[in-house]
Amino acid sequence: MKREAIVITLLAIAFLALGCAGQLPTAPVNETNTTPSNVTPATTNEGKIIEVSIQNLAFEPKSVKISPGDTVKWTNLDSVSHTIKSTDFASEVLKNGDSFSHTFTQVGTYDYHCSIHPSMTGVVIVE
Numbered sequence: 464m465k466r467e468a469i470v471i472t473l474l475a476i477a478f479l480a481l482g483c484a485g486q487l488p489t490a491p492v493n494e495t496n497t498t499p500s501n502v503t504p505a506t507t508n509e510g511k512i513i514e515v516s517i518q519n520l521a522f523e524p525k526s527v528k529i530s531p532g533d534t535v536k537w538t539n540l541d542s543v544s545h546t547i548k549s550t551d552f553a554s555e556v557l558k559n560g561d562s563f564s565h566t567f568t569q570v571g572t573y574d575y576h577c578s579i580h581p582s583m584t585g586v587v588i589v590e
Contacts, residue, residue, distance in 0.1 A: 510529075510530060510531075510532035510533040510534060510566070511529065511530070511533045511534070512533070512534045512535075512536055512564075513527050513529055513533060513534070513535050513536070514536055514538065515527065515535055515536065515537045515538075515585065516537075516538060516540050517537055517538065517539040517540060517541055517545050517557070517577075517583075518540040518541055519541070520541065520543075520580055520582075520583055521583060522537070522583060522584070522585035524585075525584070525585050525586070526585065526586045526587075526588065527585075527586075527587055527588070528588045528589075528590060529567060529587060529588070529589055529590075530589065530590070531567060531568055531569065531570060531589055532566065532567075532568065533566070533567060533589070534564050534565065534566040534567070535564065535565055535567065535587055536562055536563070536564040537554070537557070537562060537563050537564075538560070538561070538562040539557040539558065539559055539560065539561050539562070540559070540560075541559060542559055543559075543579075544556045544557060544558050544559075544579060545557050545577045545579055545580065545583070546577050546578045546579055547563050547565075547575055547577070548575060548576055548577070548578045549573050549574065549575040549576075551573055552565045552573075552575075553578075556579070567587060567589045569589065570589050570590055571589055572586060572587075572588050572589075573586065573587040573588075573589070574586050575587070
């Protein structure tokens with residue numbers, strides 16, 4: 464019984480720590496929030512929209528290959544806040560359900576990460 468109480472206490476502390484990490488002040492994100500359909504590209508007049516989910520402290524998929532004119536849309540499905548940061552673009556802090564989009568016009572490789580959780584990395588390859 465004592466062992467179960469310790470395990471429950473540790474789980475509660477971990478849950479509270481994760482929940483508190485997402486309580487950063489944020490600026491409003493001017494983006495329509497929709498649930499992504501993972502990597503199913505949608506077509507626009509300018510190019511495709513590629514969905515990247517942020518969940519379980521990871522970008523999914525971690526790497527995407529797109530064409531110039533395509534847009535990548537990241538949507539935070541985690542209960543904690545995240546950011547998208549690259550040398551070429553950056554988002555505001557994204558709370559659960561918030562999205563950030565960036566249209567890529569130049570061929571190249573664009574590495575990005577979450578500035579709150581630097582171990583979270585991803586790459587967009589435009590070819």
